[in-house]
Amino acid sequence: MQQIIAPESAITTLGLTKRFDKHIAVNDVDLQIKKGDVYGLIGPNGAGKTTLIRMLAAAETPTKGEIYLYGDRLLTDNSNSHLKKYLGYLPDDFPLYDDLTVIDYLEYFGRLYNIPASERYRRLSDVLELVQLEYKRNAEIATLSRGMKQRLSLARTIIHQPVVLLLDEPVSGLDPIARMEFRETIKQLQQAGMTILISSHVLSDLAELCTSVGIMELGFLVESTSLAQLYERLSRQLILITILEGEDKLIGELRNCPSVRAWEKLADGQRYKLEFTGNQKDSALLLKNLIIAGVAIADFHCEKEDLETIFLKLGHKQVS
Template sequence: MTAVPTVRTHRLTKQFDNHIAVNHINLQIDRGEVYGLIGPNGAGKTTLIRMLAAAEEPTAGEIYINGARFLRGHNNPELKRQLGYLPDDFPLYDDLTVWDYLDYFARLYFLRDPQRSQRLHEVIELVELQQKRNEVIATLSRGMKQRLSLARSIIHNPTLLLLDEPVSGLDPLARVQVRNIIKSLQQQGMTILISSHILSDLAEICTSIGIMELGRLVESSRLQELYDRSNQDQQQLLISTLGSLEDLQAFLKRSQLVQEVELIAGVPSVRVQFVGSIEECAALLKSLIDAGIPISNFHRTQETLENIFLKLGYKQTS
């Protein structure tokens, strides 16, 4: 029996006056995934997330959460309880303590003691604010406030967490802390949709990627499939030698599968643009060794998510 996806949309559309912000999107996110949503400003990412969070009414189309359909014009309370939503501008109540703030939202979700107190302790530990639980929110750093906002979004233990630019404006350490929280939530079985312009962060935590452009979902696939596809036509090799770089260069240039050989300054290594298969890559390494060239390092490098995004974006707009 096929598992029901956590999110499924059918021809989901949102129009503001004459502007179509989201245009007939068919999206599927399976359970336990971390799905990264990327695209330029104005692509429709926030509008899509707001519709999935029931904060924006679709103009047309359908949304299913864990197989249950959102009904337009209805409150959908049972479905909303399955959602956690962190917009990029959600306000905090600066005069409350960390504990009181989370307790307030736990009560809004009708959590009762002793389960409520237990859940408060769990999320405060998860976001590493144990030492700040009795501190007033106004005294917290930006990173701590963002972790508190994330704790508020999961206080009711949703099955789907929607994060819109959760690391915007955070320093590198704070971004690492948020990434680690997201990884922990995925390990607990939560499905997560996250939009971000920091693609290196998404590459570390996402299982799948969706690319939006002008309101359309122009790409949606597993992250590893994107990497495999980008390396299908051409891949980059880094090769180091204990011997002569000139001999290594000369040997590589005799291969019809090597398109370019570039010396790397300061180290006895070359960067190679290679158009062969994995098997042909292995054969190249064997031929280097058979030729007596002392190879100290030989590995394929993977395209970055940034480069893949730029290539796909160029294809879509060219």
């Protein structure tokens, strides 16, 4: 099996399956994540995302199938414990110890990871600086906000300098500012060369972070591709137009434009959303013709359907 593992692959699974009694949580998943990628795992509750991540973290034993990290097979026994040092795993429910201070908590895990005392102080300072908690090093964990606690959990996850980071719903329950701070930390880790798999229901965050995405449905990996290719293949181009007057003239021009596939009038009565198949020159020509026709345009801009819209379309196809 070794020869089919791509040399640029950080994570590879072959036929990975997990069965609980009669329920198959993960079904025959073949997955490849390239070194340095940020891979977003998307799917509804119960799709198998958490079970897949737990198997990749060696926290769950597969029913069948194989997992490879950087070309070496990962086993749940102690035969290749060195591979587990590659991994940093942040589950969605990892407990914190509220009565400890931030630095004591990290010191505890530094000792668990057998980080030598001569390195430990520097390592703790580095991760605290990365997650922007240096000023909280002597604070009790009970006094931290939810966002700070999540960043502290991330610091604990990377204290042993893993090269693969597995994050299961890391921004769940965080406010927009805390999510933004967490995103910025993930970007720094990617720039440092870490390979990251992240599961989240906040698809706008994944769209900003990820280079590739996988979509799971009922235990199957139904889509796995680069984000750019997913957009190119499945994201419709839209034009949003806001007019002040000239509705009849607008409709006439839309009917005469071969690049306009369909349109709808939005609820406020002044905005129209167009499904557009043309290129930039075609959209510029449409705008020019609307102005010549006398349509009073307050706003005209192009956009692509976002990741959430694509996911909902794919999910609908799978269910139906």
